[in-house]
Amino acid sequence: MTRPQTTQLLEGKKSAAAIREEAAAMVQELRAAGTVPGLALVLATADESAAWYTRAIARAGEKVGIDVRVERLADDASADVVRSALQRLSADDTVHGIILQTPLPPGVDGVEVAIAIAPEKDVDGGNPVSIGRLTAGLPAFAPATAAGVMRILDDHGVELAGRRVVVVGRSLVVGKPAAMLLLARDATVTICHSRTRDLAARTSEAEVLVAAVGRPRMIGAEHVGAGAVVIDVGTTPDEDGNLVGDVDAEAVTGHAGALTPVPGGVGPVTTALLLLNTVTAAARAAG
């Protein structure tokens, strides 16, 4: 912790707008050629923030010209029911992208059922086949949040090659795929998690720190090296329904070199990428 410095705010709004514009332009071309890109959102929960997020994606998708359909399943649907919905949508020619929302009903394993999503429609990279292809460097949709992290780093010109990047969190939807994407960009990547000893010592060594844990404000100034670029993936709703990041923004400001805000950082970029992925899938299916 050296002298205070200006912490650059890495906002996601501009990136998100540019991605949506790209998607909208592709949709126009596709529609002109007779293809209407279709996105299916599968919702098997009564969780309010999932419902809210689903509506937000649906609205954003419709704005860029995607035909969005929400498939509501019972919040106690069995794995078989979820799986057959995913299989049916995978076989449906009017659907180009499929997103399985979380949380899932008790006892339903998200990865096990995501195997039923056709890889070419797996726009949120939830099928382990997508993860495997991503790890192997083959074409695949990355989990949108991990891709959002990369996009926000790229759009702000953050160099990655040879640099020390620490990812906190080892989930299949963010931590692991983000580590693979960062590795593909020649970063030296460390993955920390709940069992990491002396977390602050590990994370403060990072030139770029990606926090993807889902524990509000767990990353404080002691976790951040002076001048480090900090990407906050956390979006936990507080009692008032406001999204709270994994990073204590107040504590880190004036110490980190750059920080993504929550909300307004990785989140909007992620949503926009889901739309672009859907349109890309539609273009591949059409072409």
Place this chain on the structure above:
Amino acid sequence: MTRPQTTQLLEGKKSAAAIREEAAAMVQELRAAGTVPGLALVLATADESAAWYTRAIARAGEKVGIDVRVERLADDASADVVRSALQRLSADDTVHGIILQTPLPPGVDGVEVAIAIAPEKDVDGGNPVSIGRLTAGLPAFAPATAAGVMRILDDHGVELAGRRVVVVGRSLVVGKPAAMLLLARDATVTICHSRTRDLAARTSEAEVLVAAVGRPRMIGAEHVGAGAVVIDVGTTPDEDGNLVGDVDAEAVTGHAGALTPVPGGVGPVTTALLLLNTVTAAARAAG
């Protein structure tokens, strides 16, 4: 580099023998029940060390009672030819394990063709589907070398949870899957590679160091923290055909806490695991 200490030799022979014994016992049961475990080794190269390694696996397999078949393809076989051989073997009920040897003919991408290996017969974890399932924590065969690293650590009681493990090398056959396996065991994992800045500083922070680069003796004393456990995955043949590891064993002895020898460390364990995986695949197919 503190005072000299005794460097424990982490030999793989005992582990390999135990694995082979386990495999042989399973083969006996399977044969008694009418199933002969079959392993197909696909060889599309004139490379001598590949031929040597293939013969070694074949001999070891026959010793435990596996029916081993070597499928020789031209050393200029096209991707399509390799792919159809793998598809044919995947559909063959007498084959339970398929290993695609490297090097492959020029222009043939190993990962692209490995997609043709049925996941349930992918005993060396080369299909990206296997990598994806492994990353997702679903049942899958891990690349045998990565599994060999874990086995040798376990058989010597090396603790992993919460410890700093550095993997040098990011290949799909060792570095990446080893990182995922180590992460699943709660290690804090750093992946280094050719673009890592100040490699010695990064690797010497490791409590457990896994060298999987394929560059003879590139890891010297300056890369190793005093007392660290060093796993040497490298097996590069020298001019006399002797296998040379990634670690300069002479330089590291008396400084590292433990070191796997080359040859006689990870190698024999890897070969034995390929056999056990084949027998496991046969048992699943039979059961």
